[in-house]
Structure formats: structure tokens, C-alpha cells
Amino acid sequence: MPEVPTNGSSSDFRTEVINATPGGENLRICLQCGTCGGSCPSGPDMDYSPRQLFAMIDAGFRDDVLKSNTPWYCVSCYYCTVRCPKEIPITDIMYTLKQMAVKEHLYDDSDAPEWSESFIGFVETYGRSFELGLATRYHLTHSPLSKFSLGPFAIGMVTKNRLAFLPERIEGINQLKAILERAKQLEAEQ
Amino acid sequence: MSEKGVLALYWAASCGGCEIAVLGINEKILDVAAAFDIVFWPCVLDGKVRDIEKMDDKSIDLCFFNGAIRTSEQEYMARLMRQKSKVLVAFGSCAQEGCIPGLANATTKEAIFQTAYHDTPSTVNPDGIRPQTETEVAEGTLYLPFFYETVKTLGQTVDVDYYLPGCPPEPERIWDAIVAILENKLPAPGSVIGAETTVCDDCPRTRDEKKIKEFKRTWEIVPDPDICLLEQGLVCCGIATRAGCGALCPTVGSPCIGCYGPNEGVEDFGARMMTALASVIDSDDPEEIDRIIHEGIPDPIGTFYRFSLAHSELRRIALPANGGSDAKLETAESA
Amino acid sequence: MKYGYYPGCSLGKSAKPYDDSTKAIADQLGMSFEEIDDWNCCGATEYFSLNKTAAYALVARNLALAAKQDSLTDLVAPCSACYLNLRKTDDYMGKYPKIGDLTNESLAAGGLSYEPGSLRVRHLLDVVVEDIGFESISEKVTNPLTNLWVAPYYGCMVVRPEFGDTDPVDAEYPVTMDHLMETLGATVVDFPLKTHCCGGHMTQISSDTAFELIRQLLHNADESNADVIVTICPMCQLNLDAYQTQVNRHFGTNYKIPILYFTQLIGLAMGIPAKKLGVGKEFVSASAALKKIGLEVEEEPAPAGKRKKDDKSLPMPSGRVEG
Amino acid sequence: MADERFEPKIIAFLCNWCSYRAADLAGTARIKYEPNIRMLRVMCSGRVDPSFVLKAFALGADGVMIAGCHPGECHYLEQNYKTMRRFSMLKHTLQAMGMEDDRVRLQWASAAEGVLLAGAINEMIEQVRALGPLDWPKNWSENGNIEEAIEQLVEEHAEAMEVPV
Amino acid sequence: MAERVGVYICHCGSNIAGKVDVEDVSQWAGEELDNVVISRDYEFMCSSLGQELIEDDIKNEGLTRVVVGACSPHLHERTFRKACSNAGLNPYLCQMASLREQVSWVTEDEALATAKSKAMISGAVERVQLHEELEPTEVPVNPHSLVVGGGIAGIQTALELANSGNPVILVEREPSIGGHMAQFDKTFPTLDCSACILTPNMSDVSSHPNITLLSYSEVEEVTGFVGNFHVRIRKKARYVIEEDCTGCGICIEKCPKSVIDEVFEAGIGYRKSIYRPFPQAVPKYPVLDAETCIYFEKGTCKACEKFCPTNAIDFEQKDTFIDIDVGNIILATGYDTFDSRKIPQYGYGRLANVFTSLEFERLCNAAGPTNGHIVLRDGVTTPKSVAIIHCVGSRDTRFNAHCSAVCCMSALKFGHLVIEKTGAEVHSFYTDMRPSFKDYEEFYNRLLEEGMHFTRGRVAEVTEAALQPGEEGKLIIQVEDTLIGRQRRIPVDMVILMTALEPKPDAREVGLKFGISCSMAGWFTERHPKLDPVATMTDGIFIAGACQGPKDIPASVSQGAAAAARVLGMIMKGAVEIEPIVATIHEERCSGCRICNTLCPFNAIDYLEDKMVSVINQALCKGCGTCVAACPAQAITGAHYSNEQIFAEIEGLLFDVVQGNGAKPVVEEPEAVPA
16 A cells, blocks of 8 residues: 655645746646646546646645656647636646656656657757658657557658658757757756 | 124125125114124225134124135134124025025036136136145145035034025115114024015015916016016016015016025925926926926026025035045046 | 748658748748748757757747848748747747846857847748738639638647737637638638647657547548648648548548648639649648539528517627627 | 945835825735835825925935826826926926936826836836936035045144234 | 824734834834834734723823834724824824835835834834824714615615615616616525515615615716715716606507617617616616617607607707715625636637526526526527536636635526426536535535536536537537546536626726725725725725625625615714814915915815915815915915925935935034134
């Protein structure tokens, strides 16, 4: 039987989340009404609804929150953000949670972080995204046997001349790398 | 008063009109001479400062001090006369409120020196020499008084017992004051010897409710001889100026310029004029109000503070380098 | 009018038809596009999950480059995700000084800087509707899309979130593209899911989630007898088009709804050859739907409807907020 | 010194009916504003005599705000129009005196406008802070040179006194 | 002789003490400020113990002046003045510093808050020493009262006052009194028929000898002051001569023009161009709506005129004005409802079978457009399932931050009516269930027993998009059931939106007209939220009912009665004290320049031709001080706001600046002469 916590592990987790999210102060006035959870297109597949996540954040269940699949199932449709009666920037909070989870390697249950990382890998190397490479790399390493198969998709894309075979590299890639390098440094200092 | 009293008169930064006004009491000057030993009156009698310095404190019964304070020498004299006098009277507008010399506070010392020693057409000063507070000569060091940036009133310099307003005070009022002193019928120390009403009280013009749509300059209109000048748009300061002159100017159709100073209890003459005039402007439209004021009163300091700038709350215009160091003053002097 | 053009990665290849059709209609509508030199990927929705400062910097490089480009005032992105990232970065850099400072500090490493607010970031639909306007478009229509039933699909990222100047109704139930399609002569079907999610990147992460969302959209459009779903976003197009077969297989359904870009339909209505508009590159063929164009069936206007004596129905409130 | 932020002192005259209540409301609503403002209550902004403003500056205030009901909303019907006229006149004179415009402000605020008033206060504090200290009395301080000069004179006279007559 | 000043710093619990170091302020005042002989800090100065502290010090320590640093003087100036006067000190020798509203509540930094508090205390101490003893003046109270708004709160107030024998003028903007309550079917939790309990009171109003009812009228202008208000009322043209009209209704019957009734029928019913909102309307006279009348539009028709048996139709009628004098005014102007179209995902205005709560009230009202049949928008189909969505536009920072207070109970009432009348399934989607008053929880229980379903969750959207079997042709409620933590889709036939109660759109304007303030949201502000809920900051103006905030019928009625009691108190006393804050012209200093003559809007200043001076009629003076500030000769002084007092306060407020900046030259006896 799991242990009943006497209290959450981190009393200041909510402040941490708020500080990392521009305009996040309204998280303090969350009414637990469920507008976000009801509006979420991927809600049924989340282990906690956004609303539950906010209650857990308040309760200080840091690890459970950062291990949750919820932020990773966020499709950035911003329904919750525009509907929230307390004007909480929920989508941005999901980005904050994802970044925290990646930083602390707490979310290991899904392929989502790897998808993001693969995508960004190409962007950081070439300055542009590269769909064929991305899809191939990602699928070969993560879910070669998933019910989603790359085959018909890729074949179609190629026959319709909608998939590039070679990545495109921007001219100012070194400039971009310098910018991103500096940005990462600044982020680490935060 | 069985024994003769001791009287002193002194003249600091002023035009000399006050001295003449004293003589304006005509033959009554003999009564004054009969009542007082005049120990010090540099304008009229020979006398030495050191003689005054040697006197016992408070050994002068009455001192009429006219003129504002604008140099260290004047300040020294003010302090000296205060120390030696039982009753110190700020005599005339300069001593009371700075008067015309006080208008120097609408400019700066540097600008004054520049004008006086360089810019006036009659000045020939090829070496650009300016007077210095200290000058080395073969015989030693020569000193000149230090010229103040800001003109002060007598009251801002030393404690003053009574004020006698006017530029200059009217002879009748001077005589009244002397009588009051002789008869020991003085009001409370610190007060003004004069009326408690304003020039309007003496003004023969008829007056009505006031609404001003436009301020007029004196050359713009020939005023109606019977009705209030203010109602005709002329900025007449009679409404705020202490009575005492007999409303000489408005009676003959010239608006009062406020030489008799503010009414009893008023700290800032200009504020009274500003608020009274503004209150009766006949417009509720901010832009029109601005226009009426800016067009009608191009020189607010000259209009509202002609006689009282040094005595006003703000005393002077802002110095260009407000809060500047000593070095700045030095530069201004030595430039 | 001249616009800065940020095509984004998709329009280079997977959404080439969007790029082609945009360029094809630009001339006729009096829009001139100047591509941002050496633009980079906007990071889609992925970079913000990993590193926010880097994500803003990545987007801001494009803004900085665009702002440097001579006399550009408006920056147009046809891709919804690109539009949102550009717009949001511009907005947040101004609204949250900390983001502005960090971003500019990062840009400085590449010798760039960006003053938030110096560009107006806009989506292509907004430009077409606001700057060109229905009236001048209707003047250009030579082949009205009469009898073509279209489901206007806006997706998420153009209508949401709100940046202060948008009508809340638009975030939930926008109608600009509906009016645009009507201007082109098409019949607009009621499409309640018009601003719902196409699944986004969930096709890659959890296909179950994505397929269900795609199914809902196809189902809803099919219910309304739409001949075509018209979209303003490469991701929406890709998900609904390229995955339609697999969705059918997954759910045992048989949807065959072509997904076209709004620019393609504008082009067709203006008489531009289909090929020039990239029509034909879609997975689910639009040929059957496009056959309907040209049928001249005069639609009877619904009578104003005088209330009958035995009419028991209650009056309906108007749909828009008053005042 | 350079690091120390200048904290201006601003005097505000608030009318009893609108702006003082707006200040009350800002309080009740816990709207924060900077503490550099010190408020006086008058029954109506029409009570504000220009000499109040001059006095505040003469005593060393860095700025003065006059707040009243919106024009047309005066509790005393129309008295704030007089305030408007006097403010224009006062400002005209202060300009001639060399005072920066931002140091005086006429602010209309209804009893419901706590947020507006707090915002105006913060804005004015910022503006005055940017102008720096006014310290009007320093204008006539002669930089402390007076006593030195008088001493000089006293010394000189003392020397003269030593010379036998 | 120097004054003996006592300084009292209130902690106000933690309201002040939580931000300001009150001990430090009080100690500092005692040590640093001249003439302060006692300085104390205390938990609650306004408590009786706090007041006794002052009283004892006045008696035992011979205080001659009192300074209290506490809340805004608008709250407790009276309290502390009274304490002074209890101890034999003139009440006007007391001064307050608003350390709570102007310091602790608005300042972030504690040290700066303490410093600011010291400045404010210093200002008050300097000022109070120059205070003068003043005696309030008394003015009689006109026993007539004006009630604005004829909803249930206004009706209650009018009847209470009238029954006590005092004349009342009741002004109502609409053609009939009754307000929202007249639109309702039943009232919670008793399920009384709303009309059955309201209409007897309405007819009492119409027949009461002490009540003058002015319907279809609005207040145009209010002048004067407590006890003596002058009010101008616009009586809008009805185009019906009330003296001749018998209320037979033939004109309504014969009128050929039918229009949607947006007001009384909430937009789901029709009325004629000449109409009475409902059969029991008070007064009985109809109103002709010129905007839709065929005659006014086209110049012909006049059916009403032709058929009127008493020639009571007058197409030439114009608005008229009525001037009245009253002693007190009660505002009971009510509320409005939120426009649900601002939340587009609920589909109101787009999805036919989404109704607002007000529409539903009319729908199930036996006198409504469907004769009380609960049907869909088609007018015939009875719903088999109904969803009730709570908090539409309430508890939402984008629209109304407040809880509308009545919707939970209305929703339960609706649930009961639907079940009773149709047997349909009813689902309530609530955020928090708040049945808080007498018998309300019991009513909630009753609905649970009756089988109403309750889902805790704010509805995400209402959609007609059927995605799963069983959803076709329905409205689907998409929601997170927060108690389960799962999304649910519930197909229903009808949706009722419990729309928020909002302030009237013109509340701010009305407030200004009567000289009272509104909250940020637009509700009228009471003098004290707990202890003085029906009075306002303006003496003689009272508020009752939902214009002060969302309220149900019992609360509105209570407030109506409370406001009447407050007014009766004033009438019984017969006179009110007016603050002696007036201006005086000192004749000996006045030179009759007449600058002040045009400045007084209350005509309190007269010019005496014979003496050539101006004088102030103190009964008319309201104490604004504008003439005081204008006098060029400084011949006018303002009681309690004299120049000296204000200068002293400025100097006190700037105590830390004045120290050593040369503003106050210290003229020492100069040592000019060499020793």
C-alpha cells in the first residue's frame, strides 16, 4: 500500500512554477473549476487533468507533477488559456513543467521529450527542421513496432513530392548557434 | 518721553526714495529732531560705522532701515543695526518685501554682472575686468563685500519689529508711525503699521461682479473713468494691495501695481493675485483658459511679484545650476 | 502592399502547395512578399518545452532579421505555428521585460537585436481579409465556387491565444474565413469543430490521441456534407490529409474528404490553373469535389419569414455581443 | 551616491468627495503605490490656494499634486473649474520661475477611480524622480558663503578699530 | 499656552501594525514632536476601550488636542470626535491620519510605510494645534422621501415609510413597478408563486394615500443636501392620458403591431406597440412605444386612438418635468444580467436551445409566452433532458469577479420545476454549491432526493457536434467532472445558462447624479460593508437591494426595510446636524472688490451695497472653500481648513525635508560686533 504523505514534498513548488512562467501569478487564484480539463483535446489520455495538476502543484507533489504525462500531451491549442475564468496562462505553465521535467530527467514514461529533442536537434544543426530525417530517426529509435507505421505516410509524402531528402542548412548557422549558446547559458543562470 | 530718544536711519539696497519720503513729512521733521537725537543717517549726516559698533547694544531707541539686503556688507549692517536698536523698523517696500531691487531675483548674479560689466553699450571694459571680493595690491589685500546671488528682505535677514509698507511710504503714514512710536501706541511686534484693507477700499470706482474673458494691457484701451479697472480687463493689483496710498493710481485710470504690498496676514502677494484673477476667468475650457492667461499675462513674475519677489514663497527663479557647488559661484565671480 | 514573408519550414516541402498557391494569388490581389533572408525554423511547439530562453531567441532571430530588412512593417506567416511563435515572442518581449532582456542578450551573441513592437506579425488570412478585403476579392472572382460545400477549419494557433486586440468570439467561433468562402461563391457548412485541435504533434507522440481528434473533425465535416475542408495551417492540412487513410483503418470508417488551403480555393475562384496552385498534391484527392465547381445552381434565398399565426416558436436572440 | 535612488517627496491635495475617496478605495482594494506621496484633505480642490503649492515647494517638496473630481462631477457643482483655471495660472507662473512642468500635476479622479489615482501617483513619482531633487530653498542658500563673508567683514572692522583715531 | 496633544496610533489588528511599526511611530511622536504629551499605540482605537483611552487622557492628562492615526476619517472621524466630546473636549479639536488606507494597505515596504506614517502623524499634530472649537448647525429634515426603483426592494421601502405615515414619491423607469421579481415564476426555497406574493404589495403601492407613484419616469437632477434635497423628475411621454385611461386594454387588443418584448419577456415573447408589460402591471395605464408604433413610423394607423372609449390616447404628449423637495433618497435601482454571448463556447444566440435563466423564468411562468410549458425553442417539444450551467459570467475575472449569490438556488428551483413539469433528467454543472441561508440546504437536499444530477465542473463547451453514437441531434455538454477527474460528454435537449447578476450599465452615471460612489464593478458603495450597509457616504442617500450587490429576494426586502428604518430615524429626529465647516468674510478686511461674488454656486455670497462689503450666508454655505482660496485680500477664512492649519499640516508632512534645508531660516541674534 502506498504511503500517505503527511504533506507534499515541496511547499514552495507553486512559487517556483509561477516564477518560471511569465504572467503565471494567477495560478494562485485557481478555482479548481475544471474548465481547462474539460476543454483539453487530449484530456482523456492524460494521467491527470490540468486542474488536478494545479491542485498537486499547490499541495507540493513535485515529483508526481513532473513525472506526469499531462504537460507532454498538451497540444498547445490554448483552449484552456482563453477559457480560464481566472486568466491563468495554462499552456505556458505546461511549457514550464515540461522544461522542469526535462531538466530533472523526471519524465521517462513517454517518447514526447525525445520527439522534442530530435526536432530541436535538427533545428540546432541546420537552422531548419527536416521532416524525413526527423521522422526516420525518431521512429527507428523509439517505436519501430508502434501501430503507427511510417511506411504509407512516407511513401505518400515522397510520391506527392512533399518530403525533402536532404536537410537544408541556413547560411547564418554559426550566428544562430552563438545565439542559442548564449540563450542556454542565460537560461541556466536563471 | 522726557529724555530725547535715539534715532538711526540706514539705507541698504534701495533707490533713495525712502530717504526723500522721510523729508516728505516737511516741517514735521523738526518735531522729529526735537524728539530724537539722530545718531546715524549716512544720507544726511556724517557718521562712522565704528561709532555705532562701539555703542552699547540696544542703545538706539528706533531705527528706520530702508533697502533690501543683497551684499554681505548690507547684511552686516542689518545685523549691526538690529543689535544696537530697541525697535527696528523695515522702512518701505525694499526692506519689507524686496521691491524693485528684489526683481534681480528673476535673473542671476552672473547675468547681472555680465550686463553691468560687459554688455551695456556704455561699458568700455576691453580686459573684461570684474570686481573681486579680494584684490592684492602692494599695500596688502583690499576687500569688497560679497554680492549675493539672491536679494533678501530685511525680515529674512534679522528680526524686524515693525514694517512700514510703501514704495515709498506715504509721508502721512510715516508721520503716523512716528506718532505711534512716540505715544507708545504700537501694535504687536512683527506687524505692519498700516491699514487692514486693500486699495479697493479707497478706490472711488464702482464695482460689480467680475467675469474676465480677456486681460488687457494698459495701452490697449482707454478705460472707462467710473467703473472698476479689473472689470475692464486691466490687471489692477488694488484688490490685493494694502490700502495706504489713497488709491492714487486707479483713481486716475492707471491700474494699481501693488507698491504697498500685500494685505494683512498675506505671505505671498502673487498667489493672491493669481488665484483671484484665475477664479474669475470666464471659461471652463482648459485650452481657452490657457490662451486667456498666456496671451493676457505674458510676464507673470513682473505682473504678480513686481514688488514682492524676494518676499514671496519661492523668493526667486530657479538657479540654472540649483545645488551647484561653491566652485560655480567662484567661477561666476572670476569669469 | 509589401509584406515581409516568413514561409517556415513546412512551406518549403510538406506544405509546398500552400506556398505555391500563396504566391500564385499574391500578384492578383496586390500583395508583394519579400522573404526574410536566411530565416530559421521557429521551433514549432517543441523548443518551448525544452528551453524557453533559447526558444524565444530562436524565434527572435527571425524578427531581428525581418526588422533589419528595408522598410518592412508587417511580417506575414502562412503557417499557424510560425505565426503564433513570432507573434507571441514579439508580444512577450514587450509585455515581460525579463523575456525581452534575456532574448536581446542572446541575440547580441549573434550581433542582432530586436525592439518588440517594431513589426506587426500577422497571419496570411488576416492580411487577405483585412488588407485586401472581401469586396476587392469578389471583384477578382471569375470562377465562383458555386455549389462547393466547404467546411472552414481554423485550427488553434491563429485564433488562440488572444493578444489583447482580438474579439473573444474569434477564439471560439471565428467567421472571417466563412465570409471569405462565401465571397468566393462557396456554400459554407456549419462546422462546430472549426477551432478544435487537429492533433498537432500528437501524431508522433500518441497516435491514439491524435487519430481520435482527426476522426472527430472528419466526422463533423462529413455530417455537414462538406465536399472539402479548407484550412489555413500546414499542420492541420498534414494531419487531416496524410493520416486520413490510417484514421479510416483505425476506426473502420471511410472518410474521403479532401483538405485544401484557403489560398488554393481563392486561386481556383480567380481562375488560376489548379496545377499552379499545387492542387493535386493532396493525399485525399480533391478532384471529385472540384468537379462540382461550375455547376450553376441558383441558390434560392430563404424567405424573410413572416411569423405565421400558428407558429409557436420562440424568437431567437442574435448571435453577437451587443455594443 | 549614484546607486542610491532619489526618493522624492510629493505633497498632494485631495478633495474630500472624489479623490480622497479614490485614495480610500485604492487602500481598500490594496492597490500598491509608492510611499513618496503625502496627502492632505481639503473639502474641494477649489479650496487649494496657489500659496499652498508655493508653500510646499518653498519648504522643500519635490512635487505637488492637486486632485479633484472630474470636471462636471464636482461635489460642489462647478468649483473644480476654478481649480482648473487657477492651476493654469499657477503653472504659467511656475514656468516663469523655472520650475519643470512635471513637478505640478492636476489629476481628476472620481471616488471609484482608486486604480487610476494610484497609477497617476506612481507615474508622477517616476517623473519627479527622473527630474531629480528640487530642493528649492537651496536657491537662496548662497551656498553657505554668507557667514564667511560676514566674518571677513568683522575681522576687517576689528582691524580698523585697532587704528587709533 | 502650549497645547497638550495626545497621539493615538491604531494597530487595526494587523491591518496597520502588519506593515507599519506602530510602536516606533508612537514612541517617535511622543519624543520628537513638540507639544505631544501622550503618545500611545493600541490594538483597536475604534473599540470602546480605545475610545475610553482617549477620554481618560483628556480628563486625567488635560489633553487639549487629539490625533488618531488609524483608518480613513470617512470611517471613524465621527467615532473619535464623539470620544472627545464625551470627555468634554470640542469634537473638532481632533484630527485623524489615514494610516491604513493611505499607508499600510498601499505600501509594499515596511520601513517606508513607517516613515510615511511618521510624516502623516507629524502633519496632523502640527495642524491640530491650530484647530478651533466649532459647533455644528442643525437643519430640519423634510419628511418626504424619494424612492428610486420599483422592484421588490423599492416597494418594501416605500410601503414601510408610507405605512408609518410619511409621504413617499416612488420613481420607476419602466412602465410598471415589480422589477425582476414580477418576471419570475416561483421563488426559492418555498416555491411560492412570485406574482402571488408580489402583486398584493404592488397594488398597495398604487392605492396607498401616502405614496405618489411616478412610473415610466427618471430622476433628472438632484441638488441640495441631507434633509433638503431638490429633485427634478422626467416623466416620459406615455402617449396615454393617465387621468382619462381606465385601463380597459382595448387599445392593446386593437394594436396591429406586435414586437419582441426584450424587457419583460426577456426576448422570448411578444408584446404590442402599445402595451402593459403584464396583466397585473401597476399602474394599469399602458405605454405607447413610439419607436415601433406604426403611426409614428408611417403617419397612419391610430387604431388605439380610434377604439379608446375615453379618448385617453394623446400622440402629441411630451416629456414633462416634476420638481419635488425631499429629505431623504433611497436608491433601489436593481441589477442587470450578463450577456451570455460573451462566452461563445456556450453557444447562446447560435444554438437555439440554449436559454438564459431569465428566458427560462418566462418559459415556465404560467403568464409567460408558453403559458408555463417548458418547451424547446420550436415552441412545442418538451425536453427530455436539461442541463443547467452555473456561474455564467460570474466568478470570472474576465467578466464579473463576484459570485452572483442567487444562481445556485435559482438553479435548484429550475431543476425542481423541470422535474415537476416535464419529468426530464436535469443535470446541474456547478463550480461550488452555495445554498447558504435558511432552508436553502434543505432545498438542495430535496432536489438530490428528486433525482437532479449534480456534476462539479465548469462546462468547457456546449456543442451540437455529435462525435459518438447517442449524441446526434442533441446539445452536448463537454465538461471535466472534477470529482471524478475525467472528461464527460452529456447530451441534453436544453441548456439553461445561469447568467451573472451585473450592475446596471448606467450605475456609475446614476451614482454621480446622487453623489454616491460605485465599486470598481459598478455596485453602489455602502458607508460600511458590515455596520452600515444601507447608508452611503453621502448623508441622506441610502441604498437597498441588488444595486448594492447581488442579492436574493429576502435580502433585498430586508435591505428595503432597513433603509426605511434609517430614513424614519432621520424624520423622527426632525433635524440633522450639518458640519460647521463654512466660510466667513471678515468685514473689517473686506474692501468689496467682489471677486468672490460669482464663485459660489449655492449663492451664499451677498454684496452689501451700503457697507461695500461681501458677506456669506452660512446656512447656504457648503464649506467648499473656493471663495476662501480666491480672496485677494485674504479676508475670507474657512473653518477647519484655514490657511494656517493647512500650512502647518504641509510643514508637518515635510518635517524630514524641512529639517536643515534652509526653508525655515533660523534667525539667531547675530554677533556682528567684534568682541
